[in-house]
Structure formats: C-alpha cells, structure tokens
Amino acid sequence: MTNRRSGHVLLGINVLVLGYLPAAWKTPLLKKDSFVDPDYWSSLGKTAERGTLDALFLADGPLLGDPAYDANPIRLEPTVNWGQVAAATSRVGLVATASSTFNDPFELAERFLSWDHQTGGRAAWNVVTTRGVPAARNFGLPDIPFRDDRYERASEFVDVVRALWESAATSDDVHHHGEFFNVDGRLRVPPSKQGRPVIFQAGGSPQGRALAGRVAEGVFAAELTKNQAIEHYRLVKGFARDNGRSPDDIKILPGLLLSLGSTEEEARRRSDELHDAGPSSYSIGWLSQAIGYDASKLELDEPFPEDVLGPLKDPQSFLGSIGFRESIVAQIRKTNPTVREYLKQTRYTGSGHAGFVGTPEQLADHIEDWFHGGAIDGFNLQPDRLIDGLAVIVDELVPILRRRGLYRHEYETETLREHFRAASPTPPF
C-alpha cells in the first residue's frame, strides 16, 4: 500500500563528463575536446536551470583511468569546474566530490567554503574515501589504506572540516587533536549565503552509511530495486534519527542511468546504438572491478558460479564498492542469468546504479512510484549522453512532473540547502 506524499521530489543530474556511456563523445554535436570546453560546461548549467533542477553532481578521484575510448575518466577539478559554471548560473546547486584520503582538511575546508561563498550558497561537498592504487601512487603511498582506516579517517576529516567552517562564522580558533589530524587555527573566509556547504555521502558500505547518518545532508545511493531502496532509505534515515537528527535533514537520491526516447522502441534503439558504438571489453572490465573477480575468465554462456556470488573473501582489500557489489549480486541471484545475458541485461537495467530505458512519461511514472513508495527523496539522473539527453529531462520529463504536482514551476528558494529543505518531508517509517 502506498501513502501519497506531499511536496516535490529532488532532481539532480550526475554529470559523468559527457554521459555515462563511453561512446557519448562520438556525436557530431560535440567537439573532440568538449570535455574541457568552458562553453560545454556552462551550457549544461544553463540547461539545468531552465528545468529548475536542484543540483548537478560531479564524481572525482585524483587519478587517471585510460581515456582511450571514453571521456569518463577525464576529470577537471570539481570546485574549479563548478566554480566556472556557478558564474554562468544563479540557482542550480553544485555538488563536488572530493577525497577525504588525499586532501588536507584545512585546505579542503578553506577551498570549499570559498567556492560556496562564490556560488552564493549553492555548493556541496560529496565526501568519498577513494579507491585504487593509482591514486595512492600520486601521493607517495604504495597502496591505499584499508577500508576501515579510510572511513575512520573520513569521519575525523569531516569533523575537522565542519569545525573549521564553524570557525569562519565565529572567528574562534579550532583546536583539534585527533588520531589523524592536529589543527590549531581558523578560516578567514566569509560564511556563504547558506552558511557552509551541504555535505553529501556516496558510499554504500556500513561505515559509509554510518557516516551519512551522522553528518550527511544528502546521500547518493546505488539501489537497484525498489525494495532495496526502501530498506536503504529507512536504514539511513534511521541512522540520522539515532544521531539526534530529523530524518528530513538527510535526503536520499539514488542514481538512475537513463536512455530516453519519445517511444520505448526509440529509447531502446538509442541505448543499443550508443552501447554498440562503445568498446565491448568495457562491460567485462566493469563487471570484474565491480564484483572483485576477473570476469574474462567466466564462461559467457554459463550462469555465474557460486564462488563468484558468495561473500567477499577479503573485504578489506576489495577495491570495488561494497554497496554496488551487493546490488549486483542480489540482482543476479534473482534471475540467475548467464554471464552474457547479464551483460546484455545491464544495458537496460543499469550497471551498479539502476538503469532506465523508456519514455519521459514512463520515467515520471517510475519516479512517482518510488517517491510515494517511500524509497527516495529524489533521483540523481545519469543520462547516457548529456549534450542532447539533458534537454529531454528539462523540456519533457520536468513538465510532466510539474503537471502531476511533483515538481516546482519556478525556483522558490536560492541556496542548495534551501532547495533541500523545501522538498517533500520524509514519510512515516
């Protein structure tokens, strides 16, 4: 049974550079170096504002994956990237990912508050702990710290950053002496229009969820099914309540990979064409990383062997995301596909994040169903290709949601924190 919720959903766009599909760069709508073109980035911001969207997100990590066939591994530094976009926009929120492992909390606190000040209070920090040896080697470390250590550090890192943001308002020095950091000093940056940046958290591990419950105001989740999403929604909101916070103080926005068309057939054709134009080795490489097993060694026409789906043998050294892995394993167990079938299915159902292929009307139905079902506060939509996919969201999906009373017609609030607070309250759970 579903209770109707009042108020509106939150809509964010996860800007995976040119789009989540590797072949996004091949369209004649883009130049070969659009991923570093200021006009490309500011046009994304302006298009998002035309649809009164809540926020644009950027993933990040201090390392380079092979960009041979794909613009996705290319990373302009997010506070600079969104700082430039902020100057071309006035209302859309801007979420920048930054690592708590490969930064100094004093520098990050000063930079993020400065950037928040410059955006007029539209900034958020998405806290990640960063995986992967290549990142470690850019910082003189042979390998990344174990997961537990990364999260203990992240937790203290966030505390130092928040205390420093507070010092900007009070002018009182922070005196922090912890396990990882010793900081005596304060920021001299003016508080922003929203006081300080919003904090996001994106990991699905138990440690990540606990951190989210304590400090995050937004969670970028990775749930594949509605039931999983409801469970996660209640779990994280419950963590917030356990920490003496209101469940409304933390908004849950799962990612949703999208291919949209004016008919379902057209959407599938678009998705197929974009997939076929990309390298086939990608899906196998992606699956290997996500499940912690070399998928090129699997028989393509056999189901997944049990030892691949069982518990991780060594979670501490697993380089993938535990939340993604759980979602994928649950999905495979549900239908027991062959490896080839699974790789083909993920074209339509997503890879790690849930996927959606269909019409804007069908997407509105999906959003409405999950919203009223108490599974989400909103979605972080991830178009296959942004240069033409974002406009479909803004000009076709958003008007449908508005007609259904699920989305605002004009911006009614100015800062990102105000956008969040104006969204629908948490249903009883």
Add this chain to the structure above:
Amino acid sequence: MTTPYLALGLAGPHLVELTGNRALLSRWDALPVAFTVLGIDRVDGSAPAAVTLTSSAVGATLAGSTKYGRFLITTTPQRDHPYNIARRVASLAHLSGGRSGVLIGVRDAYAPEGPKEAPAWGGAGLGGGAPLNAQTAYDAARAVRALEQSWPHDSIVGDRDTGILVQSNRIVHVDIDNSFSIAGPLNAPEPATGASVIAWYAATAADTPPVSGDDPIELVLGAAGSVPVVELGKEPPAGGIEGIVLRAGVEQSVADLLDTAERWLADGFAPIEPGGSLRAALNLSAPAPLPSPARAAFPAPKPHVSL
C-alpha cells in the same frame, strides 16, 4: 629599452570585493594590464587580513564571469599537494582559455603549519610531508609543470572511425621523486594554450628559487625578481624592469587600485591588450617538453571493433 608593463596585486579582502561587484569585474576585465595576482598577501610574508578566499575559487569565478582579464592564482604546498595543485591549475587554464597561471609560494599566511617534522603537506596525516622551505615549494612547482605536460593536448584525436578518443599511449607517468613522490599522469590534458605560466615571489635574494636543469619558474615577482611589487600610493621604480605589480594594501579598495592603474597606463606603462593567454601576453616561449623516454601510462589503443 622596453616600456614596463603593469600588473596588479590583490590581497584577501580585495578578492571578496572584486568578485562581489559586477561593475568592478567589468572594469577589471577591460583593463590592459598583464595580469592580476589573486591573493598576493597569502605568499608575500604579510600577516593574514581579516578575510580572504582560496585563490583557485576566485580564479574559477573570473574564468566564468569575465572574458579578458588574466590572473595568477597563489598557492603553497603548506597544506596542499602538488597533484591537487596541478589539477586546479590545469582546470583553470582550460576553463579560462589560458588566461591563468600560478604563483607558488613557500608559506601560506592563512594556514597553520603542519606537524614539526613535516610542516609542508604533513598536516594531511598520510605519513608524507616535507620541510617548509624554498626547496619544497620549488619541487612542488616542478611537479605541477611535469604533471601539466604528462598528457599532451594533441593526443586528443576524437577519431569516430577507429573509436579512439585519445591516443592514450602518449600519456606518460611523471615518476617524480623529490620532496614529493608522484607517479602521475594528471587526470586532465595539457591546456590547449600549453602548460601554465609558473611564477615565484622573492622579496630578497634569499628568497630566490633554487635552480635546476628543468627550471619551471618563468617569472619572479618581488624586489629580488624582474617584476618588483609597488605599494599603491608609492611611485614606480625608474627603469630597467620588465614590469611592476601594483599592490593595494588591505585598507585600500579595488576601485582605488583600478583608478591608479588607469592613470599609470595612460602615463607611460605599456598597455597589454586584454584577452588571450597569459603566456602570450608575457611573450614567454613554450616550456621544454618532458624528457623522453618517459614511461607510457597506457597501452596503444586499438581500433574498436563491434561484436
């Protein structure tokens, strides 16, 4: 003898003032000065002012809200790592059309020092770090330059027939091992306008940069450099200089600074046409490429074949 150019130096409070005022921004953008140092007080030995902003955040605003003005962001390795610095430097160059560069300082007036045994970058708590001295800052500058060059811009081919976006086998590791150990490569390509201009601040001869074979410093500001800094209200030094940085004190306003700059430009300083890259405006040649052979970061991409 060539006529010296004029550049501007802004302290913390001016960064807040300039970026919060559209009229000032337009006036700044139209001024034919060589460049503006964003937050010179962070690195020139000044006491911290009441307010400031991180220089790269101001640079990002200028990249998006102005078209012509050139600028140097200021940074130090005191609480920051060269990989992170290089990312912001390269990103600003892309997004400003090459109007940006970086002034790397030894100490950060607005930040506490890290732990005694490693006051530069040691505060990050990762077990690394270095002394807070000119050698560390210089090593950071070398790393920023190498990282910006680790991914050649012309490797971006966007060949729709072969499916190859980037000839990624031309991207190299930097394998730096000095005050910092950095494998690289950087995760953004070299700016289309080339690697960013790297400047240094030297009030006295003791502050001049160390020298190495691959010297990344192209511009030395301050009394011991080729571009002295003159406080607003004082007269410019006579002759024999490349340019000057006219620097406002914290009690003076951006409007005061722009008034004087306009007067001096009308009275003997060489105007430098607004717009275009900082490197071109300063007539600096492209830096030497990374020494080869360097370790390739990725295998040569093969043309993509559909299944």
